[in-house]
Amino acid sequence: DAGVIQSPRHEVTEMGQEVTLRCKPISGHDYLFWYRQTMMRGLELLIYFNNNVPIDDSGMPEDRFSAKMPNASFSTLKIQPSEPRDSAVYFCASSSGEVLRAFFGQGTRLTVV
Amino acid sequence: QKEVEQDPGPLSVPEGAIVSLNCTYSNSAFQYFMWYRQYSRKGPELLMYTYSSGNKEDGRFTAQVDKSSKYISLFIRDSQPSDSATYLCAMMTYNNNDMRFGAGTRLTVKP
Numbered sequence: 001d002a003g004v005i006q007s008p009r010h011e012v013t014e015m016g017q018e019v020t021l022r023c024k025p026i027s028g029h030d031y032l033f034w035y036r037q038t039m040m041r042g043l044e045l046l047i048y049f050n051n052n053v054p055i056d057d058s059g060m061p062e063d064r065f066s067a068k069m070p071n072a073s074f075s076t077l078k079i080q081p082s083e084p085r086d087s088a089v090y091f092c093a094s095s096s097g098e099v100l101r102a103f104f105g106q107g108t109r110l111t112v113v
Numbered sequence: 114q115k116e117v118e119q120d121p122g123p124l125s126v127p128e129g130a131i132v133s134l135n136c137t138y139s140n141s142a143f144q145y146f147m148w149y150r151q152y153s154r155k156g157p158e159l160l161m162y163t164y165s166s167g168n169k170e171d172g173r174f175t176a177q178v179d180k181s182s183k184y185i186s187l188f189i190r191d192s193q194p195s196d197s198a199t200y201l202c203a204m205m206t207y208n209n210n211d212m213r214f215g216a217g218t219r220l221t222v223k224p
Contacts, residue, residue: 004156031210033210042201042214042215042216042217043157043201043203043214043217044214045210045211045212048210055210056210056211058211059211091156091157093156099205099210099212100145100147100159100162100203100205100212101159102159103156103158104156104157104158105156106154106155106156107154107155107156
């Protein structure tokens, strides 16, 4: 298996634009997690899904953030409109059962200017 | 006060040294304690985890948890240049998928 695949790897956008980050989890995994990593706040859980259903989105910072998982092999994290403070590395991770055994993707480095 | 505190370093040691990495925490409900390794521009990968208190050893790595002091450690013996990475501690309560991460300690092992 190729692991968790995220796209794009890098994204530079202007403030106010819509940004969509994509994730393909490992086949057969039933949990999918979105994290954000910044120097100031470290790694934070934004939202997670179980069997394509959002379970906990309490980490989503604002209504500008939304996430979907239309099927078991694809998820998106959307920011609309984007702001400079959204600049971070966004990780997607997936697991089968235990969250602590989740496999992380390589991340999307987002820069909002 | 943050829920999980970790000295960000950086920490630089010579090859072969014993490395000690530490985290403290404030939430006494944490039951799972994890250590992740993150290479530059990569996602974190799980090194090892411990449930509740005690020690766990895996090759050159030893994890210790002292719940009475709310203190966890990761020891790396015979450190190698390939161990150069950022090490993140993480914790979570039982039956809750929200892991809380430390800031990460950046380690460099010099040949």
